[in-house]
Amino acid sequence: xxxxxxxxxxxxxxxxxxxTLQCAQDMNHEYMSWYRQDPGMGLRLIHYSVGAxxxxxxxxxxxxxxxxxxxxxxxxxxxxxxxSQTSVYFCASSSLxxxxxxxxxxxxxGTRLSVL
Amino acid sequence: xxxxxxxPQSLHVxxxxxxxxxxSFPSSNFYALHWYRWETAKSPEAxxxxxxxxxxxxxxxxxxxxxxxxxxxxxxxxxxxxxxxxTYLCAPKFGNEKLTFGTGTRLTIIP
Numbered sequence: 001x002x003x004x005x006x007x008x009x010x011x012x013x014x015x016x017x018x019x020t021l022q023c024a025q026d027m028n029h030e031y032m033s034w035y036r037q038d039p040g041m042g043l044r045l046i047h048y049s050v051g052a053x054x055x056x057x058x059x060x061x062x063x064x065x066x067x068x069x070x071x072x073x074x075x076x077x078x079x080x081x082x083x084s085q086t087s088v089y090f091c092a093s094s095s096l097x098x099x100x101x102x103x104x105x106x107x108x109x110g111t112r113l114s115v116l
Numbered sequence: 117x118x119x120x121x122x123x124p125q126s127l128h129v130x131x132x133x134x135x136x137x138x139x140s141f142p143s144s145n146f147y148a149l150h151w152y153r154w155e156t157a158k159s160p161e162a163x164x165x166x167x168x169x170x171x172x173x174x175x176x177x178x179x180x181x182x183x184x185x186x187x188x189x190x191x192x193x194x195x196x197x198x199x200x201x202x203t204y205l206c207a208p209k210f211g212n213e214k215l216t217f218g219t220g221t222r223l224t225i226i227p
Contacts, residue, residue, distance in 0.1 A: 033214075042207075044217075104150065104165055105152075107160045
């Protein structure tokens with residue numbers, strides 16, 4: 001079972017560059033989300049989606065774009081990278097069958113991003 | 117931004133000893149609480165989802181309790197083993213908000 005697959009695992013960018021972090025899940029989950037993990041802070045929600053064609057902002061959306069053209073894929077785009085976006089990024093997915101509150105989230109392995 | 121506190125931030129426990137740590141959260145508008153275990157260089161994995169006041173969940177040597185009226189959950193590990201070394205995250209859900217993750221308790225088991 002592949003579960004949630006994130007690519008790349010590591011990336012170094014220069015300030016101002018753009019890039020896309022890829023996330024794919026093979027569990028037919030309706031809900032997908034992106035988090036960032038910074039030292040001393042909990043996982044913070046960037047953007048989320050409850051189904052194909054539907055996306056919404058989380059707690060820290062500025063500087064990031066998402067789209068959900070298929071159930072399986074939920075890419076995260078950095079439009080113009082800044083040093084403040086240096087972080088570890090996690091993609092997660094969840095079924096909505098019992099509602100988001102009760103359904104556990106499955107996480108990808110993470111992408112470690114450095115912006116110089 | 118909802119305040120979710122986990123204590124202690126880090127903990128060193130001798131192999132074989134039992135331990136517990138706390139997740140505190142606002143008690144109003146509570147829906148559910150998730151516990152995740154996060155090993156270094158891996159991704160978080162779900163341990164428990166609890167929704168009702170007084171809920172108790174158990175998975176092997178790990179168990180959790182929930183008090184929604186006072187806003188806390190305890191995670192217990194009985195007879196700690198080296199493979200229990202990880203960061204343990206709690207994530208409550210309130211009202212229409214998404215899961216709010218705490219900063220975690222980093223547990224190190226000393227052989």
